[in-house]
Amino acid sequence: MTVVRIRGRALPDGEPVDLRSDGDRWATGPAPGAETVIEGWLLPGLVDAHTHPGIAEGNGAPFDTDLLRADLNRHLDAGVTAVRVPGLPEDPPSWFGTDPALPRGWWAGRWITQHGQYFDGWARRLDHAQMAEAAAEQARRSGWVKVVADWVHEGNAIPVDVLTAMVEAVHAAGGRIAVHSMHESGCAAAVEAGVDSLEHGMGLDPRLLARMAAQGTALTPTLTMVQAPAEDIRAHAPHGAPRDWYLQGADAHPELVVRAVEAGVTLLAGTDSRPHGRIADEIHSLVRAGVRPHDALAAASWAARSWLGLPGLVPGAPADAVVYDTDPRTDLSVLDRPAAVVLRGAVVRTAVPR
Ligand SMILES: [Zn+2]
Structure with missing residues (x-):
């Protein structure tokens, strides 16, 4: 060699x-x-800390290992040498994360969520009483667990005691837990439960940032993804609760990200959606929000690698x-x-x- x-x-x-x-x-x-x-x-090396390679366009779309390989190659084109995949419809092949020609990888299995929430075909919809054991089992299998704590404008987040039991079960199994929230209540429950990373974090009360920093809960704001539909919603969505929920959260998101950095929260750059290999877009979004280029690059490189143990x-x-x-x-x-x-x-x- x-x-x-x-x-x-x-x-x-x-x-x-x-x-x-x-x-x-x-x-x-x-x-x-x-x-x-x-x-x-x-x-x-760069890191995309929130990406779902191998899933075709469309919510609930199936997993495809040829597409996984193609998507990971697009990440590598962009300088991404490590990805964290918080949620997949099924287990990736054994070469994921170990193939010498493709990025290092960490993955959670199927998204764990409540009945009636998240996309059909992707989630394990469970009773609250089943969640801690299911999370522990996933942690033992892949080291990472992904939970969808709330869904669309109705909120109705997983209660904090349930999330807390999941965090304890996952940590006892030696794993880590990433929690999706786009609601003030779900974000608050996730922070109180002490999750390892808050995904999206839209609607998070900025007063909780100090606690996140103190306990080591990272924030993956997926800012590009959150902002992408906002203008279309502003122009075309009918007035009402769903519109208000989204625009309020999305409009507050850039400043939340800046305040997270100021509070000392570990910020992770993640793109979430197709096309793959666009980590640069998220770095640009963070900088447009007011994050210093140095800190935006940290979120997509050395800080994220360190957080993943590299x-x-x-x-x-x-x-x-x-x-x-x-x-x-x-x-x-x-x-x-x-x-x-x-x-x-x-x-x-x-x-x-x-
Ligand atoms: Zn995602």
């Missing part, structure tokens, strides 16, 4: 880094043989990197054209000359 050397300034610190691959790990010192040298601005560009770390010609903090447009992507010590993408 050819040794890969990466040289340049590395984020988050901007300090000079000179690392070479030793198998699938970074190391220092001279290479034993031939090496491929890549120079530029170095990040330890160290940055240091000796001994998994040998992933995405390389840019210039500092992406001063020119976010370079996100659309990584100079190179390194995964597990191998160069898996190089720039197409323009």
Whole structure:
């Protein structure tokens, strides 16, 4: 295996880094043989922390392993070397997350939700009394559990005592739990229950951000996805509770994200929907909201990797990197054209000359 050397300034610190691959790990010192040298601005790979690869367009659509492979390749094109998949209609094949030519991956099984909520065909709709055991069983199988705590404008969130029992059961099984909420009540219950990550978080009372930071609950705002339908709803949706619910939450979402960063909450960049490989869109959305480019990139790279247990560009770390010609903090447009992507010590993408 050819040794890969990466040289340049590395984020988050901007300090000079000179690392070479030793198998699938970074190391220092001279290479034993031939090496491929890549120079530029170095990040330890991007992360899409909320994506559902392998599901065709359409709510309730089936899972397709050929599409999974294609979608993961689009992520890799974008410099994404790790994905977290919070919910799939069925278990992915065993190569998911371990195939050396595709991003690292974490996945939850089917979405756990209440009767009458979420999309037909995707969810396990359970009684409250069944939820903790079902969550523990999922955690033992894949390490991650996804719960849909509330649904559309009616709210009717899973009660906090049920969510708390799920969190305790999942943690006892050594897993982690991600909770979808787009309602003030569901968000509050999720924070009080101490979930590991709050997905979307639309309608979250900003006064809960300090508690999230203190207890280590991350926020994946999926800002691009939340904002996408807002203008159409504003222009065309009939006046009433569903419209009011969505626009109130979506309009407040950018400022919520900024306040989350200010409060010290771990922010995770996630795209949620098709097309895949658009993590740059979410970084742009975060910056448009008022998040500093440095912090928006953290949410899509080193902070997200650290949260998933992957160290940055240091000796001994998994040998992933995405390389840019210039500092992406001063020119976010370079996100659309990584100079190179390194995964597990191998160069898996190089720039197409323009
Ligand atoms: Zn999702």
